């Protein structure tokens with residue numbers, strides 16, 4: 310790696326950390342809002358342990374992930390519209406080469422949209438506190454995994470079977486190098502349905518990364 314490349318990566322990480330701090334502030338306000346709503350009995354969160362309904366924990370967990378994935382895909386495509394891109398999403402793409410620091414580097418308006426989803430979901434769907442915790446943990450771990458630099462991973466990391474249906478670093482890296490493809494969060498479903506999956510992704514036994522063909526959004 311040249312000195313110039315090293316400096317660019319360091320500058321990108323600094324920028325991502327600054328933006329992540331702002332995003333964390335937005336999510337903290339949303340968490341405070343959830344606590345306030347909970348104190349006033351407005352959320353549908355519950356903490357009762359009912360062993361007979363363990364299956365509901367799993368169903369509600371998967372339901373939230375599926376809804377979050379669909380909303381993320383729709384809003385993510387919207388944020389790439391030239392009229393919205395600068396205000397909502399440019400910050401996330403300033404680092405052409407993502408690092409784990411990019412995981413929560415969102416412009417505040419984008420962070421607000423994502424946080425509002427969580428505020429809305431706890432008012433709409435009955436969720437056990439453990440389920441909410443599991444969703445938040447999944448969201449965090451998945452975001453970090455999706456922004457792992459492929460070069461630091463074993464060549465065969467992007468799981469040939471799961472990788473067709475589940476989004477990982479190979480899939481999301483392509484979005485950072487070619488912002489017109491791969492808008493999903495957890496699953497490849499909406500990119501397939503919406504025709505935004507790179508035609509070469511998953512072809513053969515190798516999951517590709519095409520950083521060289523950088524595009525404007």
Ligand SMILES: [Zn+2]
Nearest residue numbers: 401407411481
């Ligand atoms: Zn990203």
Ligand SMILES: [Zn+2]
Nearest residue numbers: 385398484488
């Ligand atoms: Zn994007």
